[in-house]
Amino acid sequence: MIELTDISKSYGTGAGAVEAIKHISLSINKGEIFGIIGHSGAGKSTLLRCVNLLERPTTGSVKVGDVELTQLSTTQLQRERRRIGMIFQHFNLLSMATVRDNIAFPLELAKLPKSAIKQRVDELLQLVGLEQHAGKYPAQLSGGQKQRVGIARALANNPDVLLCDEATSALDPQTTNAILSLLMDINDKLGITILLITHEMHVIRSICDRVAVIDGGKIVEMGDVLDVFLKP
Ligand code: ADP
Ligand code: ADP
Numbered sequence: 370m371i372e373l374t375d376i377s378k379s380y381g382t383g384a385g386a387v388e389a390i391k392h393i394s395l396s397i398n399k400g401e402i403f404g405i406i407g408h409s410g411a412g413k414s415t416l417l418r419c420v421n422l423l424e425r426p427t428t429g430s431v432k433v434g435d436v437e438l439t440q441l442s443t444t445q446l447q448r449e450r451r452r453i454g455m456i457f458q459h460f461n462l463l464s465m466a467t468v469r470d471n472i473a474f475p476l477e478l479a480k481l482p483k484s485a486i487k488q489r490v491d492e493l494l495q496l497v498g499l500e501q502h503a504g505k506y507p508a509q510l511s512g513g514q515k516q517r518v519g520i521a522r523a524l525a526n527n528p529d530v531l532l533c534d535e536a537t538s539a540l541d542p543q544t545t546n547a548i549l550s551l552l553m554d555i556n557d558k559l560g561i562t563i564l565l566i567t568h569e570m571h572v573i574r575s576i577c578d579r580v581a582v583i584d585g586g587k588i589v590e591m592g593d594v595l596d597v598f599l600k601p
Contacts, residue, residue, distance in 0.1 A: 370530060370562045371397040371420060376429030378415050389415040391586040393429075397579075399529075402556055402563045404577035404594070406570065412586040413566035417532055420564060421453045422446060434529055451479060454523030458535035460515040462507040468518050469494070469503040475525040493521040497551065513544035520551065524559075531555070533565035537572060549575050574598065 373395040380387045390412040397403045407413050418424040419431060422438050431438045436449055462471050472493050476486045494500045497517040507515055516536060523531055533552070537545040553576050556563055567573060573580050573594060580597050582590040590597055 370399040370401075370434055371395070371564060372430075372432040373416075373419065374430040374432075376416075376419055376426040376431065378412075378419060378424055379427045389586055390419070390426075390583075393583075393586075393588055395581060395588070395591075397562060397564060399562055400556070400560050401579065402553070402565070402577050404573040404580045405564070405566045405583055406568065406573050406580060407566075407583035408568060411583045413568075413583055414534060415586075416583065417534055417564065417566045420530075420532055421450055421455060423455075451475070451526040452528050453530045453532060454526070454528040455532040455534065456516065456519040456523050456536045458538045460507070460512075460519045460539075462515060462518055462522075464507050467504050467506055468499060468510070471507070471518050472521045472525060475522060479526055489525065490521075493525060496524070496555075497521045511544070512540050513547055516540065516544075516548050517551070520548075520555070524555065524561075528561065530562045530564065533563060535567060536565065538567070538569070545572070546575070552576060570598070 373393060376390065376393050377388065378390045380389055393416060405413050405416060415424055419426045420433065422431065433449065433453060438446060438449060441449060463474065469490055472490050473486050476489055494503055497520055499514065499517050502510065502514060537548050540548060549572065552563060555561055577594050579592060580594050581588045
């Protein structure tokens, strides 16, 4: 479902250049929950953002569902990105918009008719358990509720892939577990492929099938979660 081949990404040029990721290849299967773990500065965010080309790799190929993204025009890329949802550590909600309008936003961008938008938003509110909070603003929600809005928004266009950028790092342990359960549920029900980055081992152990450990911009270890973390 996701095929990264020999991707590298440098920020800046010349003497000040930082090579954030170096010759990374990674293949993630449809329906898998794949985790990338590493310390701060290891290159996790850069790698994740290369999957939907929020960052353009300096070299290498990025395929999502057999489409090579680096070769697309801006319009084609916008369309392909609808198949790739993303959630964030700090939720990135529109603070002036209600829960309902935050979730509707990507559907409006996709120019769906109003009645279809309403129906889809209702489904999504139910999926993430926020029916009672549709009219509230982000400031009136707890962290866990905000992330539920983020998840609903990310799923609005029925993506094949969900990218999670430290999605539970701003949440307390109990809320973290509730959000991880929701992600597993979504993976199970919708068959969506999940790629997440985290610095927390607990997250990997709780929900991932496979894991890659990244350090200094390189993958230093990769395999089934149990194999990687039970090694002496
Ligand atoms: P992580 O997500 O694991 O903390 P990042 O991908 O954010 O790692 O960063 C990897 C390296 O790239 C770090 O050295 C970081 O300082 C650098 N870096 C990340 N983003 C930028 C940027 N926009 N400009 C310059 N350097 C960056
Ligand atoms: P994270 O918590 O995901 O590692 P960071 O705090 O490293 O995120 O980065 C937050 C933002 O700052 C990102 O957009 C990243 O690209 C940018 N950034 C990170 N490191 C640098 C850097 N050394 N120079 C410029 N921008 C950076």
